Amino acid sequence: MRWSYVANIIGILLVFLGLSMAFPLACSLVYQDVSLKALIESMAVTVAMGMVLFFGSKRPGIDYISPREGMAIVALGWTAMGLAGALPFYFDGAFPHFTDAFFESVSGFTTTGSSVVTNIEGLSRSLLFWRSFIQWLGGMGIIVLSIAILPFLGVGGMQLFKAEVPSPVPDKLTPRLSDSAKILWYVYILISVAEVILLFAGGMDLYDAICHTFTTMPTGGFSTKNTSMAHYDSAYLDYVVLVFMVIAGINFSLHYQLIRGRTLIFWRDSECRFFLGLCLVLSIVITLNVHGTVYDTFGKAFQYSSFQVVSIVTTTGFATADYQSWPGLSQAILFVCMFIGPSAGSTGGGMKCARIMVCFKYCYRELFVLVHPKGIAQVKLNSAVVPDSVLRSIMGFLALYMGIFIVCSLGLAALGMDMVSSFGAVATCIGNIGPGFGTVGPVDNFAHVPALGKWLLIWCMLLGRLEIYTVIVLFVPEFWKK
Amino acid sequence: MHGVIFANSYKFYVLQRRSTNLKIIIVGAGEVGYHIASRLAFESKKVVIIDNDPDAVTKVAENLDVQVILASGSSPRVLSDAGIREAEILLAVTDSDEVNLVACLTANLLSPTTRKLARIRGAGFDDFHEVFKTEAPYIDTVINPEIEVVKSIQRLMRVPGAVDVGEFAEGRVNFVGIRLDRHSPMSGVRLLDFSAVFGEARPLIAAVVRNDELIVPRGEDILRPGDLVYFISEKKRLADTVKLFSSREYPLKRVIIVGGGRIGKRLADALEHESINTKIIELNLERCNVLSEKMNKTVVLHGDGSDQKLLLEENVGDTDVVVTLTHDEEKNILISLLAKNLGAKSTITKVSKFSYFPLITAIGLEKMVSPRLSATSSILQEIRKGKILSAVAVLGEDAEVIEAVALATSRITGRPLKKLSFPKGALLVCIIRDDEIIIPDGDSVVVPDDRIILFAQRHAVKRLEKLLTVKLEFF
Numbered sequence: 001m002r003w004s005y006v007a008n009i010i011g012i013l014l015v016f017l018g019l020s021m022a023f024p025l026a027c028s029l030v031y032q033d034v035s036l037k038a039l040i041e042s043m044a045v046t047v048a049m050g051m052v053l054f055f056g057s058k059r060p061g062i063d064y065i066s067p068r069e070g071m072a073i074v075a076l077g078w079t080a081m082g083l084a085g086a087l088p089f090y091f092d093g094a095f096p097h098f099t100d101a102f103f104e105s106v107s108g109f110t111t112t113g114s115s116v117v118t119n120i121e122g123l124s125r126s127l128l129f130w131r132s133f134i135q136w137l138g139g140m141g142i143i144v145l146s147i148a149i150l151p152f153l154g155v156g157g158m159q160l161f162k163a164e165v166p167s168p169v170p171d172k173l174t175p176r177l178s179d180s181a182k183i184l185w186y187v188y189i190l191i192s193v194a195e196v197i198l199l200f201a202g203g204m205d206l207y208d209a210i211c212h213t214f215t216t217m218p219t220g221g222f223s224t225k226n227t228s229m230a231h232y233d234s235a236y237l238d239y240v241v242l243v244f245m246v247i248a249g250i251n252f253s254l255h256y257q258l259i260r261g262r263t264l265i266f267w268r269d270s271e272c273r274f275f276l277g278l279c280l281v282l283s284i285v286i287t288l289n290v291h292g293t294v295y296d297t298f299g300k301a302f303q304y305s306s307f308q309v310v311s312i313v314t315t316t317g318f319a320t321a322d323y324q325s326w327p328g329l330s331q332a333i334l335f336v337c338m339f340i341g342p343s344a345g346s347t348g349g350g351m352k353c354a355r356i357m358v359c360f361k362y363c364y365r366e367l368f369v370l371v372h373p374k375g376i377a378q379v380k381l382n383s384a385v386v387p388d389s390v391l392r393s394i395m396g397f398l399a400l401y402m403g404i405f406i407v408c409s410l411g412l413a414a415l416g417m418d419m420v421s422s423f424g425a426v427a428t429c430i431g432n433i434g435p436g437f438g439t440v441g442p443v444d445n446f447a448h449v450p451a452l453g454k455w456l457l458i459w460c461m462l463l464g465r466l467e468i469y470t471v472i473v474l475f476v477p478e479f480w481k482k
Numbered sequence: 483m484h485g486v487i488f489a490n491s492y493k494f495y496v497l498q499r500r501s502t503n504l505k506i507i508i509v510g511a512g513e514v515g516y517h518i519a520s521r522l523a524f525e526s527k528k529v530v531i532i533d534n535d536p537d538a539v540t541k542v543a544e545n546l547d548v549q550v551i552l553a554s555g556s557s558p559r560v561l562s563d564a565g566i567r568e569a570e571i572l573l574a575v576t577d578s579d580e581v582n583l584v585a586c587l588t589a590n591l592l593s594p595t596t597r598k599l600a601r602i603r604g605a606g607f608d609d610f611h612e613v614f615k616t617e618a619p620y621i622d623t624v625i626n627p628e629i630e631v632v633k634s635i636q637r638l639m640r641v642p643g644a645v646d647v648g649e650f651a652e653g654r655v656n657f658v659g660i661r662l663d664r665h666s667p668m669s670g671v672r673l674l675d676f677s678a679v680f681g682e683a684r685p686l687i688a689a690v691v692r693n694d695e696l697i698v699p700r701g702e703d704i705l706r707p708g709d710l711v712y713f714i715s716e717k718k719r720l721a722d723t724v725k726l727f728s729s730r731e732y733p734l735k736r737v738i739i740v741g742g743g744r745i746g747k748r749l750a751d752a753l754e755h756e757s758i759n760t761k762i763i764e765l766n767l768e769r770c771n772v773l774s775e776k777m778n779k780t781v782v783l784h785g786d787g788s789d790q791k792l793l794l795e796e797n798v799g800d801t802d803v804v805v806t807l808t809h810d811e812e813k814n815i816l817i818s819l820l821a822k823n824l825g826a827k828s829t830i831t832k833v834s835k836f837s838y839f840p841l842i843t844a845i846g847l848e849k850m851v852s853p854r855l856s857a858t859s860s861i862l863q864e865i866r867k868g869k870i871l872s873a874v875a876v877l878g879e880d881a882e883v884i885e886a887v888a889l890a891t892s893r894i895t896g897r898p899l900k901k902l903s904f905p906k907g908a909l910l911v912c913i914i915r916d917d918e919i920i921i922p923d924g925d926s927v928v929v930p931d932d933r934i935i936l937f938a939q940r941h942a943v944k945r946l947e948k949l950l951t952v953k954l955e956f957f
Contacts, residue, residue, distance in 0.1 A: 372781060372783060372795075373795065374784050374785040374795070375781055376767075376771060377782065
């Protein structure tokens with residue numbers, strides 16, 4: 001383990017982040033708001049810290065990053081991003097404790113969207129812009145961005161790439177990693193621009209359109225309004241956001257292939273089919289469930305239930321309705337949705353459809369062998385065999401995911417939260433969704449969670465975003481042995 | 483006048499020379515190469531066989547009247563020595579696809595006018611079969627006998643009780659061989675009375691095999707139970723006709739394939755497309771993994787097909803067809819017997835040795851396929867191309883069914899059949915005129931551009947070919 005190397009790359013990332021604070025700074029200048037000083041201070045501190053790490057560490061020949069170093073860089077790098085991203089919130093004074101600022105910042109970078117702010121509209125416009133912007137950065141991955149921009153990371157970057165985007169079905173779009181990273185970001189930016197235009201056309205002002213795009217595309221879920229998307233009460237805007245949430249929940253390499261002219265790719269890809277089918281079926285079930293009891297017309301019922309299903313399945317977490325007032329079946333379905341997540345290779349969190357599908361197919365194979373003792377069957381995804389090593393890793397992932405969910409929920413309950421809220425809070429944080437259940441529901445926030453509980457949830461968010469292994473491995477003694 | 487006659491007879495002479503002295507170079511003395519060579523040598527064609535395996539070459543040299551060369555068939559030196567420039571046809575049928583392709587390429591450079599046929603079997607070529615067949619500049623056509631075998635297995639499955647099924651005229655006409663059941667209404671009926679008794683559904687009987695002897699029946703002949711009857715039928719009437727032969731009928735729902743080689747895999751693929759419940763039993767674990775990787779719905783089982791316990795476990799008694807396709811033909815026969823014994827409704831056995839055919843019938847296994855026969859059929863068809871549309875070898879090569887276009891210049895057109903001197907052992911069984919299918923009698927007349935289907939015993943093929951073509955060359 002070459003720590004100086006780890007520090008070096010984290011230094012680069014911090015300088016990057018510091019420079020990107022120029023955007024909210026510009027925003028602050030445009031709107032002449034109160035956060036200008038806080039932003040300049042944060043920028044200075046972040047860039048300075050980055051410089052110290054970068055120049056203070058010796059740069060070994062950048063030719064090879066070991067998997068262990070890759071995981072350390074990514075896990076610690078994301079923590080450092082969270083800390084640096086919290087500075088504007090903290091210096092501004094809007095957040096009384098650093099814990100709260102850190103929670104908000106990590107919730108941003110990990111595209112969770114859980115907030116500790118009660119009066120969101122009370123924050124300055126530049127801070128709200130920063131809050132949305134870090135979600136957009138975190139969505140496609142900061143490391144992926146650096147690989148795209150910094151050519152020298154390309155050589156050893158595969159380890160970093162794998163640690164940050166640990167898709168169960170690895171796909172490299174082009175022979176060169178930096179080209180792949182660039183393509184992902186181009187696609188990401190292209191779709192974002194489209195959404196801004198459509199939202200603007202629907203009557204949102206430009207500032208809100210940009211901020212909401214910044215939180216839709218990474219399936220983040222921060223809003224600039226206290227009541228989230230419900231503020232606009234517009235079917236057009238709801239459906240535009242819904243469509244873009246779905247787009248963000250689809251594997252980005254499929255978007256790339258679509259742009260390249262393979263028009264039926266969404267239908268051909270079995271995971272995408274599963275994801276779209278799931279959204280549609282669950283929307284219909286909940287529509288039928290809430291129609292008559294909560295909403296009078298089918299149109300309204302479908303508008304709200306489909307938005308909520310897509311919002312939760314894609315792990316975005318926008319709210320147009322308080323689903324806690326819906327019937328039990330609808331609530332139970334939404335709770336289960338928190339674990340599923342969208343396609344692998346999208347910006348969403350959760351377990352991912354591919355893993356769920358593989359898990360069921362694996363179980364089916366076990367049953368098949370019981371019926372045909374001499375039978376040979378393979379677990380296949382998109383008619384390609386899932387190798388045993390990947391199968392094991394997926395099974396391990398699912399077990400760890402559930403294990404961490406249970407342990408952390410018990411931890412929150414031990415800190416004094418009620419049962420429904422504990423389960424809801426952990427499920428939503430580890431799945432990078434946003435709103436939970438109980439006292440952390442869609443119309444509430446996380447402000448009342450005890451400080452220790454917030455740190456626990458911060459950890460859960462990082463675990464969820466980096467898909468467990470990369471973070472949890474730092475807690476394995478074996479990792480630290482020379 | 484004199485001069486004209488002279489000129490005509492001269493041309494006749496040239497034609498004679500060409501049809502008998504047709505020179506064919508075969509690269510590869512494996513099973514298919516050997517059999518094609520023996521077949522062509524029988525028809526007095528000049529055959530050169532090239533192979534670099536001394537044993538294979540020795541076997542050919544000892545048994546057949548052909549020229550052999552012990553060398554690599556893809557070498558230009560060797561091909562040139564073999565006389566590629568005078569050869570009409572080059573057949574590349576070695577076990578290696580690559581050698582076959584290179585042999586054709588080399589031959590093309592030396593002698594562009596020679597027709598070049600390559601056998602290609604690799605799975606990677608499957609999707610590009612048509613492209614290679616038509617587009618490859620240095621190959622005239624590619625042949626994949628495995629595709630033919632799978633097709634014939636599927637046809638056998640579809641016609642219950644059939645021992646042999648061939649297709650003509652784009653599948654509109656079927657050529658079927660069925661063993662006559664004891665309860666069949668047809669047994670004991672004179673052929674003359676067929677149309678009176680059975681009406682539209684009556685089969686047109688081309689040949690009967692009785693006690694291993696091939697008979698081309700006349701009107702007075704009577705069918706007996708146990709006869710293997712070969713007949714021609716329109717596809718839409720086939721189901722009705724088949725019912726006359728036996729009362730047993732079953733829908734095709736469950737199939738077990740023993741042996742997951744290339745043919746087994748192809749067959750399973752095809753059955754998967756038809757949503758037929760398919761299981762493959764394969765002995766080699768690695769092959770099992772490959773199969774389960776490629777198959778979607780087919781159940782892949784690792785085990786020995788002769789393992790009775792495994793067959794019972796997989797419910798062989800409820801299976802409609804068990805197809806045995808392992809590399810070991812003796813084992814295929816035994817597994818088919820075992821499966822039949824355990825209650826399988828029907829079996830199809832892959833057998834290559836012609837000498838086994840009568841034995842297999844004797845022990846009650848009716849349906850067989852032979853990759854060798856399929857390969858021979860498709861290659862013969864290619865060799866005879868031009869005047870003959872398709873040719874199917876039947877009865878272990880003792881006879882052929884030939885589909886041809888009647889040319890205005892050939893002797894067969896323009897006069898009633900009874901005035902034609904048909905070669906002995908040959909029979910015109912069907913005339914297809916536009917959409918009409920005519921079952922001919924003595925007064926029928928073939929008009930130019932009719933498609934005709936002929937049945938010919940092996941010794942009659944050569945003269946039949948002449949009948950179809952001779953006059954062509956005079957004009």
